[in-house]
Each structure stands twice: as C-alpha cells, then as structure tokens.
Amino acid sequence: MSSTPRRLLLLCPGRGSYGRAQIGTLPKESPVVQQLNALRAEAGKPTLTALDAADRFYPALHLAGEHASLLTFGYTLADLESLDPTKAETVAVVGNSMGWYTALAAAGALELLDAARLVETLGGYQEANVIGAQVLYPTAGDDWRAHPVLTGLVEDALKLPGVYRSIRLGGMTVFGCTREGLAALNETLPKLQRGDRTFPLQLPLHSAFHTPLMALTSARALADLADLPWRSPALPMVGGDGHHYGRTASPEAIARYTLTTQVTDPFDLNLCLRAAMGEHGPDAVLLPGPGNSLGAATAQILIQLGWRGLRDRRDFEEVQASPRPLVISMDRPEQRALVCR
Numbered sequence: 438m439s440s441t442p443r444r445l446l447l448l449c450p451g452r453g454s455y456g457r458a459q460i461g462t463l464p465k466e467s468p469v470v471q472q473l474n475a476l477r478a479e480a481g482k483p484t485l486t487a488l489d490a491a492d493r494f495y496p497a498l499h500l501a502g503e504h505a506s507l508l509t510f511g512y513t514l515a516d517l518e519s520l521d522p523t524k525a526e527t528v529a530v531v532g533n534s535m536g537w538y539t540a541l542a543a544a545g546a547l548e549l550l551d552a553a554r555l556v557e558t559l560g561g562y563q564e565a566n567v568i569g570a571q572v573l574y575p576t577a578g579d580d581w582r583a584h585p586v587l588t589g590l591v592e593d594a595l596k597l598p599g600v601y602r603s604i605r606l607g608g609m610t611v612f613g614c615t616r617e618g619l620a621a622l623n624e625t626l627p628k629l630q631r632g633d634r635t636f637p638l639q640l641p642l643h644s645a646f647h648t649p650l651m652a653l654t655s656a657r658a659l660a661d662l663a664d665l666p667w668r669s670p671a672l673p674m675v676g677g678d679g680h681h682y683g684r685t686a687s688p689e690a691i692a693r694y695t696l697t698t699q700v701t702d703p704f705d706l707n708l709c710l711r712a713a714m715g716e717h718g719p720d721a722v723l724l725p726g727p728g729n730s731l732g733a734a735t736a737q738i739l740i741q742l743g744w745r746g747l748r749d750r751r752d753f754e755e756v757q758a759s760p761r762p763l764v765i766s767m768d769r770p771e772q773r774a775l776v777c778r
Contacts (some may be wrong), residue, residue, distance in 0.1 A: 502563025525727030569645030577608020613645030
C-alpha cells in the first residue's frame with residue numbers, strides 16, 4: 438500500500454441514514470457523542486447514547502425528525518474521529534440533504550455545538566409537524582446507467598400538481614409533494630420492484646424537504662438562528678446547487694444558502710458531486726457511517742460522469758474489489774481499514 442494518504446471527498450449522509458444496522462454501535466466514548474449527549478440532556482431530550490441503547494430499532498422513535506437528525510449528525514462526526522491522517526486526506530466536503538449540516542461542522546464553517554443547534558432546530562420543527570411527503574422512484578436500470586423510460590416517467594410526474602423534485606440522488610429521484618401530490622404520484626407512477634423494495638416508496642416521517650412547501654420553515658429558521666456564528670470553512674465545500682464555498686467563502690453566503698436555498702430548492706447530489714470531483718479530483722469518495730446507503734447513488738453518479746472510465750455497475754464493482762476502490766464506506770470493515778487507524 439502506498440504511504441501517500443488517499444485524497445478523499447467526504448460525503449456526509451442525510452437524516453434517516455441511521456437505521457437498524459446501527460443500533461448499539463454508536464461509540465459512547467467519543468468526545469463528539471459526549472458533547473451532544475450533554476446538549477440533549479440539558480434540553481430534557483433523550484441522549485444519543487440512550488436512543489442508540491434501545492433494545493431494537495423503532496421507526497416511530499429513531500426516524501422522527503427530532504431524533505433522527507442529530508443521530509445521523511453525531512454518528513458521522515464520531516466516525517470521522519477515527520480517520521488516520523497518514524492514510525486519509527480530506528480535500529473537500531459535501532453532504533446529501535441534511536448531511537450538508539454535518540458537512541458544515543466537518544469543514545469548520547460552524548463549531549460542533551453551533552452546527553448541532555442548527556440540526557436540532559430544523560429537526561425539532563418536524564416534531565408532530567410533518568409537511569407533505571418525500572417519495573423515492575428510480576431513474577437507473579439494474580446496470581446503474583440512466584434508464585430513458587424511467588427518466589421519462591419521472592419527468593412527466595414532475596408536471597403533476599403539488600409534486601416537486603426534492604433530491605436528485607444518483608439513479609434515484611426523491612419527490613417532495615403535498616398530500617394531493619402524493620396520491621397523484623401513487624396513481625401515475627407504475628409499481629416497480631427492486632429487491633425487497635416497491636416503488637414509488639414513501640419515506641416515513643419525512644417532510645417535503647428542498648421544495649417551496651418549506652418556505653415557512655426557512656423563514657422561521659432565519660429568525661431563530663440569526664445569531665449563529667458562521668465562518669469561512671477550513672476545508673472547501675460544495676452545496677446541493679453545485680456552488681463552491683472555498684476557504685475564503687463569505688460566512689454570510691454560506692448562512693444564506695443553508696437557511697434559504699438549501700431548504701426550499703432541489704438538492705442535486707449529482708450536480709454537487711460533479712462539481713466537487715471536477716474541482717478537486719479526489720482518489721475516492723469517503724462515506725462515513727451511517728452512509729453506506731449512499732454507496733449505490735454515489736456509484737451511479739460516478740458512472741454518469743464516466744469517472745476513471747466507469748461505464749456501468751460491472752465496471753464499478755470490479756474497481757471496488759481492487760486495492761484502491763473509488764468509494765470507501767466506513768461501515769464496511771475492509772474499506773474502513775484503508776483510512777482508519
């Protein structure tokens with residue numbers, strides 16, 4: 438193995454990534470987890486450690502916005518404490534959806550507890566107040582290449598009243614919709630079986646994030662978080678609109694994007710990774726826990742880009758089996774060993 442550290446693009450996962458596979462695995466001794474536990478205890482909320490210690494995964498508990506957001510945030514940042522600087526050099530930071538808030542802390546645009554306050558505030562708004570819905574539908578075939586028929590179905594569905602694009606997620610579209618839009622989607626999109634999942638698939642307890650339906654949420658956050666001490670990031674960042682925020686980026690611009698555009702406009706992970714890969718040319722994309730679920734979407738985007746000659750799923754899987762994979766998931770022990778102590 439080369440002694441030169443791998444140059445990594447850090448991709449932070451979004452809310453809801455903490456799932457059944459993570460129960461009981463949150464590192465209690467982590468300084469990050471301990472600080473977040475203290476923050477939650479002071480607010481009279483169950484600590485991350487207490488949530489993680491549940492006898493099993495309870496969707497109504499662990500996927501609720503007021504808990505799921507900080508669980509993912511804390512898990513990711515605790516995982517990053519394990520990186521070995523002789524093996525891993527982070528060259529830029531991005532985040533999918535709510536993972537942008539984690540990225541702010543990882544890149545240094547906000548201190549840990551300030552970023553946690555941002556997460557808790559936005560997550561807390563969801564308590565007993567889910568606005569609309571989010572629905573998944575694939576646009577890629579089994580070979581992970583763009584599928585023209587599925588893409589056409591999605592584009593037609595976006596013309597339905599009350600239906601918006603929420604996230605472009607590799608070979609998957611996430612719709613944000615009103616209740617009426619949800620019914621129209623379920624009537625319009627043909628049922629599609631992929632493994633044990635049937636699409637269109639509604640995400641439980643998710644509001645219609647990244648759509649105009651969240652305009653009041655954005656306005657509320659601007660008022661409630663007006664005093665957050667933003668700063669230029671220590672590491673370059675790229676937003677869900679493909680915009681770069683370098684080490685000299687205006688703190689005001691980062692704040693404005695985070696509390697307005699990022700809340701009400703589509704989050705395009707495809708555009709985000711295209712911009713970040715093109716600008717920084719990393720050796721690999723790093724998925725910290727609990728981000729393994731982003732592996733397929735990341736691979737699909739790299740295939741779309743033709744990154745390092747990738748043409749389809751088979752090409753990607755061959756590279757992943759080599760000593761230098763293009764996507765490193767910290768949830769996978771053999772890949773974790775490539776970047777951790």
